[in-house]
Amino acid sequence: MHCNIETLHFVIAWARKNFPDLKIVCHVRTTPSKSVFFTLQANVLIEDCNHIIFITPNEKNIFEYNSKKIIKNSSIIFNPPSIHRKKYNRKIKKKI
Secondary structure, three states: OEEOOHHHHHHHHHHHHHOOOOOOEEEEOOOOOOOHHHHHHHHHHHHHOOEEEEOOHHHHHHHHHHHOOOOOOEEEOOOOOOOOOOOOOOOOOOOO
16 A cells, blocks of 8 residues: 555554555655654554655654654655646636
């Protein structure tokens, strides 16, 4: 199972409990500040995920620093900046 964002920790905990042999991979895309909520989230990810993917070394370093745990099964995928930009500032014409 691939969880595309770390806030799905409640789904990860449920899946691990109900499907113990399921392989779970999760992305960490943010750098949350240390809090009770972060501690709960970090513990679920570290204990229940088979692999954690960070988008930069910064996210991994902050995650490890705030959780006070070294994450062994992890990798870093660098997200390159987008070359092409889509224009979202289109005017929407309303019919009255």
